[in-house]
Structure formats: C-alpha cells, structure tokens
Amino acid sequence: MRMETLSRSEILQELKSRTLSLAANNNRGFKQEFRELGEVGKDLPTKAGTAEANKEKNRYPFILPYDYSRVRLSVLNQDPVSDYINANFVPGGGSERDFICTQGPLQNTLPDFWRMVWEQNVRIIVMVTSLKQKHTIMCEKYWPLESGTMYCGSIQVTTVTRKQVTDFFVTTINLQQRGNPTDRIITHYYYPTWPDQGVPDPSSLCVFTEHVRQHLEAIPRLGPAVVHCSAGVGRSGTFVTLLWLMQLCMRGIKPNIKGAVEDLRLHRMYMVQTLDQYILIYHCLLHWLSGGDIGSRSQSQGANLNTNQQANVSSSGRGDKAGRRRRSSQQQKPPTPQSENSVQQILKPGNLLRRLLPSLSNVKTSNSS
Numbered sequence: 001m002r003m004e005t006l007s008r009s010e011i012l013q014e015l016k017s018r019t020l021s022l023a024a025n026n027n028r029g030f031k032q033e034f035r036e037l038g039e040v041g042k043d044l045p046t047k048a049g050t051a052e053a054n055k056e057k058n059r060y061p062f063i064l065p066y067d068y069s070r071v072r073l074s075v076l077n078q079d080p081v082s083d084y085i086n087a088n089f090v091p092g093g094g095s096e097r098d099f100i101c102t103q104g105p106l107q108n109t110l111p112d113f114w115r116m117v118w119e120q121n122v123r124i125i126v127m128v129t130s131l132k133q134k135h136t137i138m139c140e141k142y143w144p145l146e147s148g149t150m151y152c153g154s155i156q157v158t159t160v161t162r163k164q165v166t167d168f169f170v171t172t173i174n175l176q177q178r179g180n181p182t183d184r185i186i187t188h189y190y191y192p193t194w195p196d197q198g199v200p201d202p203s204s205l206c207v208f209t210e211h212v213r214q215h216l217e218a219i220p221r222l223g224p225a226v227v228h229c230s231a232g233v234g235r236s237g238t239f240v241t242l243l244w245l246m247q248l249c250m251r252g253i254k255p256n257i258k259g260a261v262e263d264l265r266l267h268r269m270y271m272v273q274t275l276d277q278y279i280l281i282y283h284c285l286l287h288w289l290s291g292g293d294i295g296s297r298s299q300s301q302g303a304n305l306n307t308n309q310q311a312n313v314s315s316s317g318r319g320d321k322a323g324r325r326r327r328s329s330q331q332q333k334p335p336t337p338q339s340e341n342s343v344q345q346i347l348k349p350g351n352l353l354r355r356l357l358p359s360l361s362n363v364k365t366s367n368s369s
Helices: 008-036 052-057 107-119 202-218 234-250 257-265 275-290 294-301 342-347 349-362
Strands: 087-090 099-102 124-127 148-152 155-165 168-177 183-190 225-228
Touching (some): 107 148, 183 202
C-alpha cells in the first residue's frame, strides 16, 4: 500500500490549525471529542479483576484490566489466581503488545510486578508518578533508589547506576532470577514531577518522552516496555499516546489523537483519563514538532489546560459511587481482525505504523519544507 507522507512542517501546520479550532468557544471541540470517547471499552469484561481472590491486588477498585488483553503471569503451585496482575497489553504503533500499562505496585504485588517484568522480557520501565503525593502513597518503592539490592519473590533487584537528566531520573537495574544463571539489564525512567491531578509543563514532558522514544528506537524490541503511574490509566495512557504519535510524525504520518486514544481504551479502561490530559497531548505534539515554540504560543491562543473537567473517576483512580455503568444493549467486544475489512484494519492507528515499517521505501514522500 502506497501512502503519501507529510513533512514535519506540514504536520505542524495542520495540527496547529486543528488545535485552534478545537480550542474555540472555551474548548468546545476538545470537550466534544473527549465526550465521544467516554463509552469506549466500558462493556468489556473484567472478571479476573473482580474475583474475590484478586481484589486485594487492585490499587483502585474501579480500575481493572480487561480480560482479553490482560497480562497473564505463569501459574504458581497450581494456584489459578496466581496468574493475575492488574496490567494490560496495549498498542503503540508497532503491534498490539508494544507496551504493558499497569498500576503502581502495591506492597503485596511487588513480587508479581517483577515476575511480570522477567516473564515478558521487559527491558524498559517508564514510571510517570511520584512515590508519594502529600500524605498519599501513589506507588510502593519497588527498586533501590540510590544503590543496593532488594529481593521480591524469586527476583533479585540491584541498582547499578542512577543519574538525573533535567526533570527525570534514569536508573540501570540488574535483575537475576533465583535458579537462573543469566541476568538482565533494565533501564528505569522515573518522571516524578507529573502530579496525580493536573498536568506537567509540556516542554518538560516532551524532553522526557523524546528521551524514551530515542532509546526505544535504538534497541532491539525483545519485549514490551512497561509504563505505569498510580492507577495505570491517566498519566500512563497520556504518555503512551504521545510517544506513539511522535513515532508516526517521525515517519511523516499525520497524528490522529482521538483515534489513538480510542484504540488504547479498547485495551485498558480510562486510558487518557481527563480532558486536561487529552488537551495536553495536542500541546505536547505542537511543542515537539515546532522545536519548542509553538506549544507555548498555542496555549495562549486558546486551548486551556486548566479545565478541571474530570472523567468518571479522578486520575488517582477513585471512582464515583455508582462505579462503571454497564450497558448490555450496547455490549462491546474485544477488537478482532474479522470485524473490519482489510482497508479499515490498515488505517487503524494500532496497525498504521506496523504496516508502514517494513515498506518505508515504497512510501511516496511529499516535498519537505
């Protein structure tokens, strides 16, 4: 399939025009787009997460993994519920399993978290939450911050090096599994400045995301990258969407923010959880595409990041009293290739980059400007 690509400046101009249009009349367009995403994935089953034996493994009772896309751990001691962790495979442009989005580990799920990292051959972990915000624990400390070794179940976790780069930390971790003669090196990216309720500075988030993006481009993809915040949906979904669309822009493909978020929400609930986070993706892409100038200008020209518009649950994962309403009359099913024709499948954001990567030489590129 031949597809015309756009130059970086062409993508920037189109996105800038669309952002200003969506921001008009007090973000009316943004609110409409985000409202249309509200029901995506809500009727997909979450039986494993609601099982009595697994309830204590969930940080927030209303943030549960969809059954069809959940990460399954190996079963221990013939215990069928030992395969559960609150985590889902999600797309990121290369496959349906480019990333694992998960909650911040609890004290009782630390061994499960590291077992997942080992079993899925993960080499990069991205953490977009602080360990603690005010008096609330957002995530248990699951690695030695400075140096040293800790043990989580059968996994030995050793911090080798740690350095600070602007607003984030990069830590090299050595993993060893009991009884296994080989070890593995994990790179841990820690971005603690993103608040639980709110958004970070677009320029700061762009620097962090671009750093991770370049690392992912440079190494063999042995396994999915793990991304987590506290609940594993709001900040995690925003980061994955931004990185995914950066990858598309690098290949001259116009980003479809709404389409990407919709695809992610079919794999894990509430991905990109608030209107503020949704608008942030637009601002970050503008900032990144322009080299740092357009992002701040577009913010002053219309789109307001301080909307205080929340989804059904806050970005910390606390649900409303009614929980998630189920609508049996509009029962949704996991996406399957058979449900759409081949052209529709090719154009889905989750498949687009995967289709293009093997045949970039056949892509017709427009004149650069």
